[in-house]
Structures are given as structure tokens and as C-alpha cells.
Amino acid sequence: MNGLRSSLFALFFYSGSVVAVLLAILGAVVGREPLIRVTYGWARYHRFCARVFLGIRSRVEGPRPRGPLLVASKHQSMFETIELLLMFDRPTVVLKRELADIPGWGWVARRYGVIPVDREGGAASLRRMLKAASQAIAQGRAIVIFPEGTRVLPGEQPPLQAGFAGLYKALGVPVLPIALDSGRLWPRRSFVKRAGIVTFRVHEAIPPGLPRKEVEARVHASINSLEA
Template identity: 35%
Template sequence: MKTAFRWLLSAVFMVQIYVMMAVFGLVFAPWALVSPRGARMACRTYAGYVLWCARWMLGLRTEVRGPIPTEEVIIAAKHQSFLDILIIFHATPAAKFIMKRELLWTPIIGIYAKRLGCVPVNRGKKGNAIARMVKDVAAEFSDPGQLVIYPQGTRVAPGADKPYKIGTGVLYAALEQPCVPAATNVGLFWPRTGILRKPGLAVVEFLPSIAPGLERNAFMATLEEQVESHSDKLMQEAGFTRDGISQHG
């Protein structure tokens, strides 16, 4: 009975946050179309609304740990679900994401992503995609902020292994900016697929920045070790271990 109620509550929660995405998008549209500040305010307000609803509807609390990046940096983050996007965007002053090019054609999301200066990438030919990504990021320098990239390229379930893509290392070398690794455990509560959402404490942790200038392979090794080890710690804190045994309910 308890599980069935959670499923129902999760379904209601998911339906209403997507309805409200459309509402927020339409209400803020006049301001967003004339000013990127309007688009950012719309998205930050929406993110705050979803985090608030998750807390009182689902018992799903969120927490940000570590120094929040406010300067012009790369944030290389573990990506487990839509929730970590919301937490990072709500916490940082000027986040813009490297995103799949197909999302530009998504109603509301695509329009706002353009206004925020998000950088679309093509998942096609690897070399061309990376070169285009660096070029497109450089074009956004007129509007500085925190550039968020997901080194594994997609959402990854807790405990699953997926290689880190070299594109993050190429970008790190090209931009010559500090890189802030970010760990998370959000996938334990808000999985990348399905409807069920669970109560608990979902955390995004910003880790000490990696200074520019490291050789690419050394950078990638450092980044992966930092993000994975700290994500494992956050998941263990919530009762999950990589062998699949979880105390979390």
C-alpha cells in the first residue's frame, strides 16, 4: 500500500512539474525574449519551485555542499537525472549547459536554452563534434558564466560504469580555465528513467577546483577519480553500495 501511494504521488508530482514548466515558460516569455536575464530568472524560479515541491510532496530534500562556483569556470558534473541539472542551475549564478543538439527542438526548453547561452553538441562524428563544441563555447565568451559539462555524456545510473569522454579534457585545455568537479547521489531518489521518486537527501557536492595547465590524460584521470570517489561516498551515505546492496527504501 505504501509503495502504491508513492507511485501515485510520484506520478502526480511528475505531471504537475511538466505542466508548470509550460506555465513558467509562457509567463516569463515576454521578458525572456528580450533579455537573457529574464530567461535565467524564469529557469531559476522554476528550478526552485520543483525543489520545493519535491520536498513537501515527496519528502525529497536537496542539499548543495562545497564552495559554489561563482566565477568563470568549467563544472564537470556527475549526471544521474534531471534533478542534478535543477540543483546545479538553482545554486550557481550563471550556469549554462553543454547539451544534446536535439534538445533545441524541444518546446520551451529549446527556446530558453538558446537564451541562456547553452551550447548544443552533435553526437555524430566524434572529432568534428568536439571541434565544433570548442568553437561554439568560444563564441559564448561574451556572456561569461559557469559552463556545465557531463564528462560521461549522458545520465548514468548509480553504480553503473561508463567511460569518461575526452571532450571534457579538450575543452579544459582549450579554455584554460579551472575545472570544478561535481559529485552527486541524486539517482538514488530521482532515477534517470521511470516514475517512482523516493524520499531522502539528494546531494550535489562541488569539489576543489582543478587548476588549468594539467596534461590532458592527467586531468582526465584526476577528474574521474574525484567525481567517482565522492559520488560513491554520497551514495554510501544514503545506504547504497556499488555491489547493488541498498538500505535505502
């Protein structure tokens, strides 16, 4: 049954995503506002497909402040990369450059304002990321980052990537840590998903200006608070 539900989700969501990309390309030609509306429509469509075909819903624990801040989230599946778009006001997302280079979708994502990062690019890549992030903060947008890097299995707690500390120091905005447990239902590199509730635990915002070791320790503990 889970295999059938996952197949229906893939059929409807990815075919709908092709339509969304085409609409987003047209919207981006007209202006940024139509592109943002299409993006949010696509995110809501993903939520709809996850609920109807997979039986996956989300539950948010804790308040979600608005305005410019750095959202540091656990990363276990594709689910949260889209769901987080609906939890904040037009956030931009730090993602690996390979995703931003996908034909069509990558162009739309860059126009929306994602921040591509080349993990092998060294100092030059970090400078580009900091410049793009500073522009997003100046526009009053939140920045979503997955500080542990790539998706991890439930229970895994890798150290934070160096880029997080650089962003925190350069931007001078609060950090909002988010723990989640999507990997229980949406396993990494698995086609078959399971029904259930994904919990997003939003912790108290961490103020700017803390020493690197302290902020990294607090963020790491917070985003792993659902790991047992």
C-alpha cells in the same frame, strides 16, 4: 505512496513548466534578463515540487567558487540538471542537441545560452561547442558539463567522453568536479521516485593546463567519490 507522490509531482511540475516556457518566450522577446529571471523561477519551482511532493532535498558539501570555470558533474537523473542552475551564477549547460530541438523549450534554452552538442557530429560539432563555450567564459559564466555523457545508474563509472578534454584544453579555466547520488532516489527511466537527501559533493578545483590523462583521471575519481 511513492507512486502517488510521483504522480502529483509530474502533474504540478510539468503543468507549471508549460506556463514557465510561455513566460520565458515572452521574456526572451523583451530581453535576456527577463528570460534569466523566469529560468531561475522555474528552477526554484522544480526544487519546491521535489521537496513538497517527492520529499527530495539536496545537501551541498564543499565551497562553490564563482566566475568562469568548467563544472564537471556526475549525471544520474534529471534532478541535478535543474538543481545545478541554482548552485552557480547563471551557468550555461552542455546538453545533447535533441533536448535543444524540443519545440518551444528548446528555443528558450538556446536563448538562455545552453550549449547543444551533436554526439554524432564529429569535428564540426566540437568546433561549434568550443565557440559557444568560449563565448560563455568571456561573459564570466560557469559551464556545466556531464563528462561521462548520458545518465548512468548508481555504481556505474563509464570513461569520460572526448569532448571534456577538448573543452578543458581550449578554455584554460579550472575544473570543479562534483559527485552526487541522485540515482538512489530518482532512478533512471523510472517514473516512481523516493524521498531522501541528494548529496552534492563539491571537490577542490583542478587548475588548467594539466596533461589530458592526469586531468581526466582526477575528474573521473572525484565525480565518482560517492559511488560505493
